[in-house]
Amino acid sequence: MWTTIERAILTTASLTAAMTLIAAPTSVTVPTIVAATALSIVRLVNNSARWQMVPAYLAVTWLCVAVATTLPAGMRIIGGVVALLLLTMAAALVIGLPIPNLPQPDGPFGVGKITTTEERDVTTASRMGRRRLFITVWYPAETNPVQRHPEGEALWSEFREAPGIPPVLRRLTGYLKQVRTHAIRDAHASQYATTAPVVLYQPGLVSITAENSLLMESLASHGYVVVGIRHIDQRAELDEADAAVDSGTAKRTQEINRELRGQLTRHKRARISAELYRLSTSTAAVVARRTEDSQHVLNRLPTILAIIPGHPTGELGSGRPIAAMGLSLGGAVASELSKIDDRCTAVINIDGGLYGERLHDSFNVPYLMIYSELNAGSNDLARDTAQAEFHEVTAPGAKHLDFHDATVVLPILKWSGQLGNMSGIRVARWKNGQIRHFLDRTVRCATPDTTAG
The missing domain is CATH 3.40.50.1820 (Alpha/Beta hydrolase fold, catalytic domain)
Structure with missing residues (x-):
């Protein structure tokens, strides 16, 4: 469950960041950043110890600001690049330091x-x-x-x-x-x-x-x-x-x-x-x-x-x-x-x-x-x-x-x-x-x- 939520945060936030590189915030980016924010809050509340997601939370926070305000094109593009870098870092940490489901013991007891x-x-x-x-x-x-x-x-x-x-x-x-x-x-x-x-x-x-x-x-x-x-x-x-x-x-x-x-x-x-x-x-x-x-x-x-x-x-x-x-x-x-x-x-x-x-x-x-x-x-x-x-x-x-x-x-x-x-x-x-x-x-x-x- 929590792995699925982490993937959803990274996916929706990356989509939002990519769109901010292309154009100013639109009706398409608002739902994605809202979803990323809501999922981030759920994940943070349920496991604050999951420090691997901190770069993703920082990216989502920045994207919220970018979507909610009118920023110059240059700042918006730089922010989108930084957000993608943070999300890439978070993805690497999540993959490299996962929360695995350990295999069931294979014996009868x-x-x-x-x-x-x-x-x-x-x-x-x-x-x-x-x-x-x-x-x-x-x-x-x-x-x-x-x-x-x-x-x-x-x-x-x-x-x-x-x-x-x-x-x-x-x-x-x-x-x-x-x-x-x-x-x-x-x-x-x-x-x-x-x-x-x-x-x-x-x-x-x-x-x-x-x-x-x-x-x-x-x-x-x-x-x-x-x-x-x-x-x-x-x-x-x-x-x-x-x-x-x-x-x-x-x-x-x-x-x-x-x-x-x-x-x-x-x-x-x-x-x-x-x-x-x-x-x-x-x-x-x-x-x-x-x-x-x-x-x-x-x-x-x-x-x-x-x-x-x-x-x-x-x-x-x-x-x-x-x-x-x-x-x-x-x-x-x-x-x-x-x-x-x-x-x-x-x-x-x-x-x-x-x-x-x-x-x-x-x-x-x-x-x-x-x-x-x-x-x-x-x-x-x-x-x-x-x-x-x-x-x-x-x-x-x-x-x-x-x-x-x-x-x-x-x-x-x-x-x-x-x-x-x-x-x-x-x-x-x-x-x-x-x-x-x-x-x-x-x-x-x-x-x-x-x-x-």
């Missing part, structure tokens, strides 16, 4: 969602301090008529609510409140949630648990419980890691990253990436702490899952098959977890490196490596030493951020070269399908009845 927090005190000498964790759980939910009516949560609400977000950035993302997910907070769990396999998800270096909402909802709708973990003080953690890097190492790391952005043979990319992983001791320390965070969450899993409405209390989570999954640096965390915790029965690394303190330890559980086109081959060290299935796939034409919700929500990034050529919806469906098929084959011990409860 509804999707529920809860959030909670955890804390743990680190006593290891090199890692002392308090770890504050934000936990999000997506789970299979009932899909009876009562559950269908509530509206899903706003996309990335966690980002706007997190402490430390600059007010300007919070304002710029305010329009995303109108992008609704399909996860219902505190929805009643399906009966299959009590035995569903668990996927432990680690986001990128500085990100949110909901960075991959489309993936989480898809997995939950197919009978998986997904537990996302975010270190609340991640910005301070990053600053600490950066401060620990000496100038020589920092310089060589920058050189390697520049090389990796170029066209390399697969063998050379693997060799240079391995050098980068060895040099990145401060990043490895971050990965080690986050791996321990994941173990803490696994230890607390029965208590965390007991919060889910309709989920029976007791020793939940014990004995469930558990997969570790992560995007970018989160992929390194998932990889490390599988090396130190036998509860982890599979790994999914979404375009992440092998930063960690156990770089040369082999993987002993099934491993799915999902590459963007540029990074293909970076982790051949792991593939060549794996003691279990190592399955890799590459998304043709995809870039790193294509594996994030941004590929659907922020298509403007494509114009700056941050996204690949594949459409956002298409790459999201491809990624979700690859992950689900891998999990179905390696983690799900017994496929539950797929009739939603």
Whole structure:
């Protein structure tokens, strides 16, 4: 609805501006500017956070003045040109930063969602301090008529609510409140949630648990419980890691990253990436702490899952098959977890490196490596030493951020070269399908009845 109104504003205002370039206001321009003005007021009242439309509102305001008064021909023409430029700018912002309708999860279950927090005190000498964790759980939910009516949560609400977000950035993302997910907070769990396999998800270096909402909802709708973990003080953690890097190492790391952005043979990319992983001791320390965070969450899993409405209390989570999954640096965390915790029965690394303190330890559980086109081959060290299935796939034409919700929500990034050529919806469906098929084959011990409860 609102996208249609925005298009109508841009169309009627552009028509009015074009006509002011041709002749003085006529009986034809009055209805168009009245329509553009009325629609602008409706849109502004219903979503003042939609700042992308501000240039259009300015153009409409000017056109109202131009139509209501008699202006010299020169001023009228200049004003019409400026109005068209403003409307073009608004159209680019609306297209590049849309309010998309997110695709429905493709599984038979509804999707529920809860959030909670955890804390743990680190006593290891090199890692002392308090770890504050934000936990999000997506789970299979009932899909009876009562559950269908509530509206899903706003996309990335966690980002706007997190402490430390600059007010300007919070304002710029305010329009995303109108992008609704399909996860219902505190929805009643399906009966299959009590035995569903668990996927432990680690986001990128500085990100949110909901960075991959489309993936989480898809997995939950197919009978998986997904537990996302975010270190609340991640910005301070990053600053600490950066401060620990000496100038020589920092310089060589920058050189390697520049090389990796170029066209390399697969063998050379693997060799240079391995050098980068060895040099990145401060990043490895971050990965080690986050791996321990994941173990803490696994230890607390029965208590965390007991919060889910309709989920029976007791020793939940014990004995469930558990997969570790992560995007970018989160992929390194998932990889490390599988090396130190036998509860982890599979790994999914979404375009992440092998930063960690156990770089040369082999993987002993099934491993799915999902590459963007540029990074293909970076982790051949792991593939060549794996003691279990190592399955890799590459998304043709995809870039790193294509594996994030941004590929659907922020298509403007494509114009700056941050996204690949594949459409956002298409790459999201491809990624979700690859992950689900891998999990179905390696983690799900017994496929539950797929009739939603």
